[in-house]
Amino acid sequence: MKASINEVKSKIKEGKFEESFADLISLVDYELSFVEQGKMSRLLRKIPLQQFDLKTLKIAFLATSTVDHLAEILQLYLAREGFNAKFYIAEYDTIYQTALDPDSELYSFQPDIVWVFTNHRDLGLKASNSLSKSEAKECVADAIDRVKSICAVIHSKCDAQIIINNADRPLERSFGNFDVRVPSSKSSLIHRFNLEITSSLAPGIHIFDFGYIADSFGLSRWHDEAYWYHSKHAFSFNAIGSIAHSASMLIRGIFGRSYKCLVLDLDNTLWGGVIGDDGIEGIRLGQGSAEGEAFQAFQHYIKELKDRGIILAACSKNEHETAAEAVQNHPEMVLKLDDFAVFTCNWHNKADNIRAIASTLDIGLDSLVFVDDNPVERAQVKTELPVVAVPDMPQDPVQYLRTLDQQLYFETAMFSEEDINRSEMYRVNAERKTSQTQFSNIGDFLRDLSMKAQVGGFDQINLPRVAQLINKSNQFHLTTTRYSEKQILSMISREAYEGLWVKLNDRFGDNGLISAVLLHQINDTLVVDTWVMSCRVLSRGLEDYIHNEIVKIGKQRGVKVIEGQYIPTKKNKLVAELYNKLGWEELPRETSTRTWQLPIEDAVYRENYIESIF
Amino acid sequence: MSNKLDRNEILKKLNEVFCDVFEDDDIVIQEETTAEDIEDWDSLMHITLVITVEGEFDIKLKAAEVGKLVNVGALIDILQDRATS
Incomplete structure (x- = not known):
């Protein structure tokens, strides 16, 4: 390992940044020691990351322990996952003060993620020898309230995704094996806390399973008293890799980049x-x-x-x-x-x-x-x-x-009905593709599919799936927007916004909710703020069908013009010509963003083979 | 007493660790070297340095010792006392 690290080092010296970056990333392994990973993260800082195609990601730590070394190494893992991470670390142990102060650097930093980084010591889970269950329940409920209220404060002041830790277990048990039977023992309180913190979490809050990392690392190795008492490091330095690995994959999941x-x-x-x-x-x-x-x-x-x-x-x-x-x-x-x-x-x-x-x-x-x-x-x-x-x-x-x-490839930030059926839908779709080849013209094929669509406005029930679609779609996504459930809710609560989802089934099966459109009326113009669609229903006339729905809404609202935009990325070339195909008129272009307009009086309903059901 | 490490040898090995940690092959340390003398030696790097030393010499410093290392010589004192070749 030392030799490989030195090789990277000399490549950096020679200015071979692309090669050294690829080599360095391939060496990342959470089982390496802190010393090795520390060296690698210091090497990473010598590579000009802005020249690579990495997504900038701002992470703010509000922590009750020292997390600077974790941040250094996390940067390495996030680079591996395609992010260029920037950090803001609030003063040690100032979670409340920082979150409550609207002028704090936390908010001017405009974080994408706020990580409320607690450990078992500071949740207010104080052990006692009380045998009363209700006291234990109250103690845990208070601890959960505190965490949730911090999250609420942060969400009231910024749109960041929030990560919270559940609790790691201390090594010591004053009752020994009997600890688990005493409701107010530290073990029991932590167990209850970890169970109950998961229920009724507001959208945009994600749990980092800190307790699992501690367990899988091994509690006796995890706790390192010397560095807790010396400098308030809440876990052993050699555990940093495991935390950073898990966090980087969770973050991938939160931003819709997990493997499918x-x-x-x-x-x-x-x-x-x-x-x-x-x-x-x-x-x-x-x-x-x-x-x-x-x-x-x-x-x-x-x-x-x-x-x-x-x-x-x-x-x-x-x-x-x-x-x-x-x-x-x-x-x-x-x-x-x-x-x-x-x-x-x-x-x-x-x-x-x-x-x-x-x-x-x-x-x-x-x-x-x-x-x-x-x-x-x-x-x-x-x-x-x-x-x-x-x-x-x-x-x-x-x-x-x-x-x-x-490897944690399949980290996710949500789980819905759609996920359970996804696999079947993809299988049926692959079959459908094969059957497509049997028809001589596409119209016959589409008619034979007997597609039926259902359309509705964004509501609580469909919100998680709508958010998932907006945040996970890369190919059929015209404007690259990413919105949390909370942001979507706040937009559609305003008169100027209108959301639209589409579900589609056909003779092969149910495709589920496969498209979402967010419209924004600005004076006499109805702007398509977001249009995402699952690629598995591509080329089936659904674009025409949704065009018709957008026109309908434009007419209901009495606007003069409908406007759509295309912001090119590496992944959404698929829809570069969508509005041209739909017959909208392209405006002269000034930047890479392209804009089309459709005057409502010229709008026609486009032919398709999809029947509406209600 | 016989397997006590030689101060100069410890210094030589420490010098390598310093070069590694501070990513600077030109660093030359002496017993009198302190955090003042090395630009990047702040409290966070201090911990990285101590942990690297712990790994290299296979010892564990006491929490109280980590904060009391006034100069390289003080670190050598501890290493000479506890590390074996």
């Missing part, structure tokens, strides 16, 4: 052995061997991922029929064919197959994770498709589950 799809090799990844050689009876899967059990547990874990909305795809060098038969008929197989949105078995190279998978599913390559036991296949994909996440799988298959899980 898991692409899996089959032979020696989901079972032991090679199906083409060993046959159904010969592969190792399920009870009977240590390896077989581990492969099955890995499949159970992947099934859990699928059930929470992660799309699965198979990508294997195999005869299609042989592999499909094994998956469908092996009695110990947990994952079935239906669990995979795409099942690709052929002899092409894997990078090409992965490109095809992304295009069939209409998702970006940067939302794919590729798992393969074969280091050669991994290397090929890493080289050809550097934006695909490719974890280094361990030699021993019993470690696969842990390795994949601990």
